[in-house]
Amino acid sequence: MAARVDHLVTSGTFSLDGGTWEVDNNVWIVGDDTEAVVIDAAHDAAAIEAALGGRRLVAIVSTHGHDDHVDAAPALAAATGAPVLLHPDDLMLWKQKHPGTDPDGALADGQVITVAGTDLTVLHTPGHSPGAVCLYAPGLGTVFSGDTLFQGGPGATGRSYSDFPTIIDSIRERLLTLPPETVVRTGHGDSTTIGAEAPHLQEWIARGH
Known part of the structure; x- marks a missing residue:
């Protein structure tokens, strides 16, 4: 069976630089009926x-270390035995949320994570945070x-550890x-496509946010 993408939205807070905001996060599950990878264990x-439905969890992959993307990762790892990457x-950023602990493994540019016969290639895309990645x-x-x-x-690049020129370079x-x-x-x-966003790069640079 080919891999599919399942999606759920979880709600909680994002805190950084002394502020806290209510946020809704996308949690992506890639896999088949047997095994899966979770991308960003947020909030719940x-x-x-429950969304995994008893499937073997291969890994919990964090796109970056902001607390709204990693807050549920240790609990999910404890429940499933899957490593947090x-x-x-x-x-x-991880240690601000989970002091005294470390993730189970490191992500590196070009690394390939395979689940249900599907390859997820890690792209290091700093800017929003220094260790931000896309898959x-x-x-x-x-x-x-x-x-x-x-x-x-x-x-966004208005908070600590973020940089607008760097995120533009990563996207470009x-x-x-x-x-x-x-x-x-x-x-x-909402989701989008590369083709829908690409024509607007110069507008973003001019806007400079």
């Missing part, structure tokens, strides 16, 4: 475990962009070079 480990450049699944015609690229523009060099029909499944909000 029980809901994510994070790019090491975001360890300082490209050419076999599914999709990229999981975390908070790097949204419908309508790049992820790592994402807009993907086939235009590639579906962009984002960390929050």
